[in-house]
Amino acid sequence: MIGAAAGPRWQGRLGLGLLLAPAVLWLGALIVLPHVDLAVLSLRERVGPRHYVASLAQYRTFFTEPLYWRVFVRTAVMSLLATFLTLLLAFPIAWIIAKLARGRWSSLLFILCLIPFWVSETVRTLGWMILLRESGVLPSLLVKLGITRTPVELLYHDATIMVGLIYTSLLFMVIPLVSSLESLDNALIEAAYDLGAGGPTVLRTIVIPHAAPGITAGCIVVFMLTLGNYITPTLLGGKDSQWFTEQIYNEFIVRFNWEQGAAFGFLLLALSTAMVIVGLKLAGQRFGDVMRRT
Amino acid sequence: MIPSLPRTRWLRAATGGYLIAFFAFLFLPLVVVAVFAFNDAPYPAPPWHGFTLDWFLGNSKAGRVGLFGDADLLGSIWTSCVVAAWVTALSVAIGTSNAFLIERARFPGKQALSVLMLAPLVIPGVILGISILAFASRLAQFIDDAFGLDWDVLRPGLPLVVCGQFSYIATIATLTISARLRRFDRTLEEAALNLGAGKAAVFRTIVLPYLRPALLGSAAISFLMSFADFNTTLMLVGADAPLTVTMYGRMREGATPVLNAVSLFLMLASALLALTFMRGKRAPDAG
Numbered sequence: 313m314i315g316a317a318a319g320p321r322w323q324g325r326l327g328l329g330l331l332l333a334p335a336v337l338w339l340g341a342l343i344v345l346p347h348v349d350l351a352v353l354s355l356r357e358r359v360g361p362r363h364y365v366a367s368l369a370q371y372r373t374f375f376t377e378p379l380y381w382r383v384f385v386r387t388a389v390m391s392l393l394a395t396f397l398t399l400l401l402a403f404p405i406a407w408i409i410a411k412l413a414r415g416r417w418s419s420l421l422f423i424l425c426l427i428p429f430w431v432s433e434t435v436r437t438l439g440w441m442i443l444l445r446e447s448g449v450l451p452s453l454l455v456k457l458g459i460t461r462t463p464v465e466l467l468y469h470d471a472t473i474m475v476g477l478i479y480t481s482l483l484f485m486v487i488p489l490v491s492s493l494e495s496l497d498n499a500l501i502e503a504a505y506d507l508g509a510g511g512p513t514v515l516r517t518i519v520i521p522h523a524a525p526g527i528t529a530g531c532i533v534v535f536m537l538t539l540g541n542y543i544t545p546t547l548l549g550g551k552d553s554q555w556f557t558e559q560i561y562n563e564f565i566v567r568f569n570w571e572q573g574a575a576f577g578f579l580l581l582a583l584s585t586a587m588v589i590v591g592l593k594l595a596g597q598r599f600g601d602v603m604r605r606t
Numbered sequence: 607m608i609p610s611l612p613r614t615r616w617l618r619a620a621t622g623g624y625l626i627a628f629f630a631f632l633f634l635p636l637v638v639v640a641v642f643a644f645n646d647a648p649y650p651a652p653p654w655h656g657f658t659l660d661w662f663l664g665n666s667k668a669g670r671v672g673l674f675g676d677a678d679l680l681g682s683i684w685t686s687c688v689v690a691a692w693v694t695a696l697s698v699a700i701g702t703s704n705a706f707l708i709e710r711a712r713f714p715g716k717q718a719l720s721v722l723m724l725a726p727l728v729i730p731g732v733i734l735g736i737s738i739l740a741f742a743s744r745l746a747q748f749i750d751d752a753f754g755l756d757w758d759v760l761r762p763g764l765p766l767v768v769c770g771q772f773s774y775i776a777t778i779a780t781l782t783i784s785a786r787l788r789r790f791d792r793t794l795e796e797a798a799l800n801l802g803a804g805k806a807a808v809f810r811t812i813v814l815p816y817l818r819p820a821l822l823g824s825a826a827i828s829f830l831m832s833f834a835d836f837n838t839t840l841m842l843v844g845a846d847a848p849l850t851v852t853m854y855g856r857m858r859e860g861a862t863p864v865l866n867a868v869s870l871f872l873m874l875a876s877a878l879l880a881l882t883f884m885r886g887k888r889a890p891d892a893g
Binding site for chain 2: 327328331332334335338339342343344345346347349350353401404405408411412414421423424425426427428430431432433434435436437438439440441442443445447448449452479482498501502505532536539540541542543547557560561564565570573574577580581584585588
């Protein structure tokens, strides 16, 4: 229809222009220009009222102030750990859905996995808070069972943040894993088994190489979402959550130091992008293919 | 291991145990939220004090403000609905246009443009939020300096929230709709053209009905994602807060079970939307 040989040339041009305009407006006004602006913002320093000079001061502050880069490294390490644990937890369920369960059972289990993610993260976090806080469900259950004498506070620990992060990430790991495992031919596994391979060998030499695209896609998405998460670390981790997105928020909204906030934003973006690239390189895949998979 | 291979009893038991534990983990938080919406106590915490509907129906006279008496919460539900409606309409419209651009048009730089379209999905929501906030504020400053006009649209508020959410939800709509357009059999279109139908008629009677499941699906997804968005919204929100931001504020302070009530309402509403969507998807013409 558009760009087709039929019709006069100017008509095709007009059609193309009409299709290009919304896309260019969307990407230009909401993605490209704002990020250029953010970059400019992060590379300047306020020297007086409404007077700015170009400088690297914001980035220097980040590297010289231990609090900032410690939170940055902490966020990165915890996100990596959360990604890995999510993969471990999601793999068996994906295997059960793709290989063990049959027909209706398989789709039922898959839909059961989807349901919690139809409601917002806020609601799910509320559930964890009711379960884990000192006056909550699990601490009082522990007292009833005689495991602890008094209710213990299960909120505001790093482990709590980790549980919350894994919980919100599961779906994004399960979906790509299921779709990559479903395409694995059972005959390959049977053949390996007949030839005497045990479970671990089959997993290492057949299943993981085949599922690698799905694993990469899942890991990239989960890492990105975890790194950029705000609500889970701040609510489940309380005052000591020390998540990097929280620092960006503080600089921007609380302290109104936009230059510093912009620099933090770029550092987070750089880390996230670097991880995406490393992930793709490791699995030898292209960006577009991965995104279409999820 | 797969069903056609022998499995030990131990392995079967472990699989069953894992399934139970996994789904308990998945559903426990939601069940707890739902159950404590009906607890007759001022805090959503055990022990169970008996069943009540106060957290839905109560008003200030009764001493307990229920969901339907909480003007603040009801207002933010409405705000969320308005924002989500805008985001959905914009995303589906641009998603359709982008689908034709990617699947049908030929122009230099197309490859780069389609990769750029995916970028919003790999930019953390918080950064989308602050970059749009900073850019809008610079624009506002520029318009003020150059023309002496004060454009409120560019200050933090609902129009910016819509822009922020739209900036990445548009990508999802684009992917969904162009995936369906890619599988379209173009001979149908050619046949209709041969039989004398105009381009507009072909679009209306053949292409659009074919795309319908993807359009409805991406509308449902856009609406749900907009309703659930927090990261981008938090950075761009003004005086009127959408529901997630209002709930977040109250959760920090330690709220009454009215939050459980609103959460239960959200669960039911999104389940309803998702089920309708999946019924539509199961229809024979869907692919």
